Amino acid sequence: MEKQPLKIYFAGDLFDAKDLGGNLLLADAIEKCSSHRYRILLPQEGECEVGVRSAENIRDADFELLFESDLILANFDGPDLDSGTVAEFCFAKMVDMPALLLRTDFRDTGDSTLPDGDPWNLMCSCYPRTSVLFLNAMERYHQCKQPDRMAFLNGFYSSIAKDIIRELDKLVTRKSWLGSERVYDQLAAALQSIGGSLHKRFDALRLKALADAKKNSGLY
Numbered sequence: 001m002e003k004q005p006l007k008i009y010f011a012g013d014l015f016d017a018k019d020l021g022g023n024l025l026l027a028d029a030i031e032k033c034s035s036h037r038y039r040i041l042l043p044q045e046g047e048c049e050v051g052v053r054s055a056e057n058i059r060d061a062d063f064e065l066l067f068e069s070d071l072i073l074a075n076f077d078g079p080d081l082d083s084g085t086v087a088e089f090c091f092a093k094m095v096d097m098p099a100l101l102l103r104t105d106f107r108d109t110g111d112s113t114l115p116d117g118d119p120w121n122l123m124c125s126c127y128p129r130t131s132v133l134f135l136n137a138m139e140r141y142h143q144c145k146q147p148d149r150m151a152f153l154n155g156f157y158s159s160i161a162k163d164i165i166r167e168l169d170k171l172v173t174r175k176s177w178l179g180s181e182r183v184y185d186q187l188a189a190a191l192q193s194i195g196g197s198l199h200k201r202f203d204a205l206r207l208k209a210l211a212d213a214k215k216n217s218g219l220y
Contacts, residue, residue, distance in 0.1 A: 012075025
C-alpha cells in the first residue's frame with residue numbers, strides 16, 4: 001500500500017497579496033522538494049469556500065482543517081505574532097501535533113534578550129514536539145539572486161523549503177507524550193474547548209475516524 005503524504009496545516013498571515021502569494025509559493029516548493037511526502041493545507045483556500053461568511057464559520061472551518069492535519073507549520077514572522085496563528089498553534093499543541101515554527105524575519109523582538117529567549121513572547125516558546133527554524137530572509141534573498149526573476153523566485157522559495165523539509169523530517173521522529181490510546185479523548189476535549197460548530201462538524205463517527213487516522217499516521 002502506498003504511503004500517504006503527511007498533511008501540514010500552514011498557519012500564518014493571509015491578509016494581503018504578499019501573504020497569499022508567498023504562502024502559495026512556499027507550499028508548492030515544500031511539496032515539490034519533498035517529492036510530495038508532505039502536503040500543505042492552506043486555510044486561505046478553504047476560507048474562500050465558506051458558505052455563510054460569519055466570524056464563527058470562518059474560524060471553525062480553519063479549525064476543522066487544522067485537526068484534519070498531521071502537523072502544523074506556523075509562520076512566526078513580524079514584530080508581534082499573528083493572534084490567529086498563535087491560537088491555532090496552541091490548539092495544535094493540545095493534541096500534541098508536531099509543530100514547526102518558522103521565522104524568516106531578521107528583526108529581534110519579544111523576549112530575545114533572554115539567554116534562551118526567542119524573538120517573540122516567551123509564552124509561545126518551549127513546547128514539546130516543537131522545532132524552531134530561523135532563516136534570515138534578506139540574506140537568503142541575496143544568496144539566491146539571479147537575473148532571471150522567475151528562476152530567482154523559484155530558487156528562493158525552494159531554498160527555504162529544503163530547510164523546512166530537513167526540520168520536518170527530524171520532527172516526525174519525535175515520540176508523542178500523548179500516546180495513541182489517548183488520542184480520541186484528547187481530540188474530543190480540544191473540540192469541546194473550542195465550541196462553536198465543531199461538535200457538528202465532528203460527530204462521534206467522524207471523530208473516531210479522525211482519531212484512527214492519527215493513530216495510523218505513525219505520529220502517536
